[in-house]
Amino acid sequence: MSNKIKNLTLKIWRQLGPTTKGSFETYKVAEISDEASFLEMLDYLNERLISEGKTAIVFDHDCREGICGTCSLMINGQAHGPQQGGATCQLHMRKFSDGDNIVIEPFRAAAFPIVRDLMVDRSKFDRIIESGGFITAPTGGAPDGNLIAIPKPVSDAAMDSAQCIGCGACVAACPNGAASLFTAAKVAHLNRLPQGQPERFKRVESMVETMDLYFGSCTNHGECQGACPKEISVDVIALLNKDYRKAKFASRKDLAR
Amino acid sequence: MTQATSSHRSPVTGTAVASKRRRLFLLDLYSTAVGKKYVMAITGIALMGFVLTHMIGNLKMYLGASELNHYARFLEELFYPIAPHGVALWILRGGLLAMLVLHLHAAYSLTVLNRRARPVKYQSARDFQIATFASRTMRWSGMIALAFITWHLLDLTFGVVNENVGAKDAEGLKDVYGNVVFSLQRVPVAIFYVIANVLLGIHLFHGAWSIFQSLGWNNPRFNKLRRSFATAFAAIIVIGNVSFPVAVLAGVVGN
Numbered sequence: 001m002s003n004k005i006k007n008l009t010l011k012i013w014r015q016l017g018p019t020t021k022g023s024f025e026t027y028k029v030a031e032i033s034d035e036a037s038f039l040e041m042l043d044y045l046n047e048r049l050i051s052e053g054k055t056a057i058v059f060d061h062d063c064r065e066g067i068c069g070t071c072s073l074m075i076n077g078q079a080h081g082p083q084q085g086g087a088t089c090q091l092h093m094r095k096f097s098d099g100d101n102i103v104i105e106p107f108r109a110a111a112f113p114i115v116r117d118l119m120v121d122r123s124k125f126d127r128i129i130e131s132g133g134f135i136t137a138p139t140g141g142a143p144d145g146n147l148i149a150i151p152k153p154v155s156d157a158a159m160d161s162a163q164c165i166g167c168g169a170c171v172a173a174c175p176n177g178a179a180s181l182f183t184a185a186k187v188a189h190l191n192r193l194p195q196g197q198p199e200r201f202k203r204v205e206s207m208v209e210t211m212d213l214y215f216g217s218c219t220n221h222g223e224c225q226g227a228c229p230k231e232i233s234v235d236v237i238a239l240l241n242k243d244y245r246k247a248k249f250a251s252r253k254d255l256a257r
Numbered sequence: 258m259t260q261a262t263s264s265h266r267s268p269v270t271g272t273a274v275a276s277k278r279r280r281l282f283l284l285d286l287y288s289t290a291v292g293k294k295y296v297m298a299i300t301g302i303a304l305m306g307f308v309l310t311h312m313i314g315n316l317k318m319y320l321g322a323s324e325l326n327h328y329a330r331f332l333e334e335l336f337y338p339i340a341p342h343g344v345a346l347w348i349l350r351g352g353l354l355a356m357l358v359l360h361l362h363a364a365y366s367l368t369v370l371n372r373r374a375r376p377v378k379y380q381s382a383r384d385f386q387i388a389t390f391a392s393r394t395m396r397w398s399g400m401i402a403l404a405f406i407t408w409h410l411l412d413l414t415f416g417v418v419n420e421n422v423g424a425k426d427a428e429g430l431k432d433v434y435g436n437v438v439f440s441l442q443r444v445p446v447a448i449f450y451v452i453a454n455v456l457l458g459i460h461l462f463h464g465a466w467s468i469f470q471s472l473g474w475n476n477p478r479f480n481k482l483r484r485s486f487a488t489a490f491a492a493i494i495v496i497g498n499v500s501f502p503v504a505v506l507a508g509v510v511g512n
Contacts, residue, residue, distance in 0.1 A: 013380070024380065077384035103381040110374050175388065177374030178290075208291050216374030217290035217367045219392065220467040226386035235475050242473025244291045248282065 004034045006093060010045070011103045012057055018113045018121075024103070038081060038091040039064060039071065058117040064089040066229065069165030072172070073118055074105040079169035079227035087167055087229040107172035111179070111214035122168045124214045125182060129166075131210040132203035133186045135195050148194050161188040163230035173227035176216035181224035183211045184240035185232050191243055201247035208244050290370060293363040298471040300360040301464050305490065307353055308457070312497040315437075318510050322434035326426050329433040361403070368396060391463040398460040405453030412440050437501070438511035447502035458495035465490045 007030045015022025029048075032041050039061050046056040062070035071088040075081035081091045096102065106114050111124040150158075161184075170181035187204050190196030196203070218237055225234045286292035314332075317325040335345035385393070408418075413436050416422025421439035424432040441447045465487035469475065504510040 011381070074379065074381070077379070077382050078386065082384075105379060105381050108375055108377055108379055110376050173386075175383075175385075175393065176371035178371070208289060212289050212291075214374075216371035217294065218470075219367070219371070219395065220463070220470045221385075221388035221392045223385060223388050234470065235477075235480070238470050238473045238475030240473075241291055241294065241471060242475070244289075245286075245295065245473060248286050248292075 004094075004098070006032045006034070006096065006098045006100075008032060008041075008096065008099070009101045011101065012118070013105045014057070014117055015106075015114050017116060022114070022117075032093050034092070034094040036093045037064070037089060038073075038075070038093065039089050041093055058115070058119045060119050061089060066090040067165060069167035072107045072120060072122075072167060072169070074107060074172060076103055079107065079172040080167075080229055084226075085229060085231045087165070087169075090229070107168055109168075109171050109177040109215070111177070112168060112171065120168070122166070125166050125168065125179070127214070128179065128183055128207055128210050129186065132199070132205075132207040133190070135190060135199065137195065150194060154192055158189050158192040161185040161192070161232055161236050164189070164228075164232055165230060167229060169227040169229060170224035171215065173223040174216065174218075175221055175223065176219055178218050178224075179211050179215040180218035180237045180240065181228060181232060181234065183207050184236040187243060188236040188239050191239070200243065201250045204240065204243040205247040208240070290367060293367055294471040296359055296363045297367070298468045300356040300363070301468055303353070303356040304360060305461065305465065307356075308461075308494055309490075312494055315501060316497065318434060318437060318501065319504070322426060322432075323428065325434045325437075326428070326430040326432060330430050357406075364396070364399065389463065391459045392467075395460060395463055398456040402453055402457045402460060405449065405457075408449065412446070413437065438505055441502045441505035442511070444506070447506055450502045451499050454495055454498040457498075458491040461491040461494060462487055 007028070010027045010029060011024045012027060013022055014025045027045055029041065029045050032044065036044070039059070042057060042059060049056050060070050060072050062068045064071075066087045066089055069087070071080075073080065073088045075088065075091070080086065080088045082095055083091050104118065106112075106118045107120050107122075112120040112122055115121050164182060164185035166182065168182070171177055171179050174180075187207055190203060191200050220234070220237075222234055225232065280288065287296060314328055315325075317328045332346050333343045335349075337345075340348075391398070411417040412419045413422070413433075416436075419436055419440050421432065421436045424435055426432040426435065441450065466483050469483045501510070
């Protein structure tokens with residue numbers, strides 16, 4: 001395959017801090033390889049900016065292999081850019097054509113304040129996890145593998161939602177800034193497994209109520225599913241809603257005792 | 258398996274257990290966004306039931322004035338003599354109004370919540386992948402449908418903008434048929450009627466699908482049918498309702 005070279009015009013959001021006013025700035029980059037990743041293209045631009053004595057563009061990144069959930073970016077109006085089932089770090093420049101204009105904006109939500117430029121603070125996801133995204137397993141000796149039998153379809157379904165890397169693309173893509181897909185994926189992951197059953201209803205109740213403090217509500221657009229780098233289905237949101245209803249009934253029964 | 262946290266025994270230690278004051282179950286559910294979506298869905302089902310029944314009832318106009326006027330009489334006499342004249346109908350209307358008010362309140366509070374969730378909009382154009390025109394215009398289609406309902410009641414129920422309301426037919430019944438013909442012969446009214454019903458159809462196209470998600474009715478066996486159901490329901494309502502002004506203007510109804 002021939003290695004094509006591209007020249008691009010980038011419109012990138014620059015913002016000094018959480019409270020300062022930001023704006024778009026235009027940069028031209030030349031001779032970008034087809035085989036470069038999107039983040040490598042930004043690295044290339046940053047090196048040039050540094051050598052020119054300007055400040056580098058701040059953006060989130062870590063593993064660069066699509067599993068850590070650190071990278072973000074709204075690229076041409078799409079979270080993680082114009083590709084399905086991959087994070088920004090897995091987006092390659094072959095997806096763009098020579099002479100393209102690319103607009104790069106940070107994820108925007110009240111719960112995701114901008115730290116600087118394209119970097120956002122997604123710690124509100126941690127608040128949701130802290131409220132129930134775990135199991136209180138005994139921490140004695142490690143139990144034998146396969147001690148708890150789990151039917152294959154159940155473990156597959158749980159694994160599908162456990163793939164969530166917590167990148168926040170669902171919130172960014174949602175017209176309502178809702179975190180339903182994230183919360184539902186985390187709830188579905190544990191609520192489908194036997195290990196998650198003892199805290200099943202307490203988990204969904206507290207996670208939903210924590211989510212409500214920071215995020216919007218689901219209106220079933222389905223944009224989250226389209227943006228999710230792990231292609232988690234909105235079906236998990238239906239499961240979240242069902243378990244939340246059951247939890248409310250269950251806690252009413254508990255009160256009656 | 259259910260939670261094993263509560264038991265009949267008091268705590269083993271002497272530590273006092275603070276009892277968290279709880280709201281009434283339904284209010285507690287309604288306080289969260291998920292609960293409000295339940296209200297949206299349940300009231301939506303009730304309103305869909307009404308819209309379908311209303312459309313089917315109106316098809317009687319194709320059978321002639323007498324049939325439609327007798328049907329209107331039947332609705333007023335519903336459950337007579339158990340219930341006095343018109344009482345059952347007013348109870349139904351009250352229920353319907355309550356459903357509408359709850360639907361509006363839930364929609365309003367969720368909209369406020371959603372606006373707060375993204376105070377700074379995206380500064381560049383969004384490229385939506387899955388969201389449909391219907392899902393993104395629910396607020397507008399809903400509000401225009403609400404404006405239409407207000408006009409519709411003033412027109413055919415209260416007769417504020419319809420001089421024919423109050424007239425009797427040859428059999429001494431309320432001339433509902435004449436009211437409809439009088440109303441829809443006015444071209445601007447007929448146009449508003451058609452626009453509002455198409456928007457209602459768009460609203461239903463997203464709403465009738467959303468119900469399944471909001472109520473947590475998700476099953477791989479029937480998931481594919483949800484979209485077909487919503488499309489069919491919306492199409493039936495729009496075709497039925499839009500046929501009335503067209504029939505009146507074409508002279509099929511009214512001569």
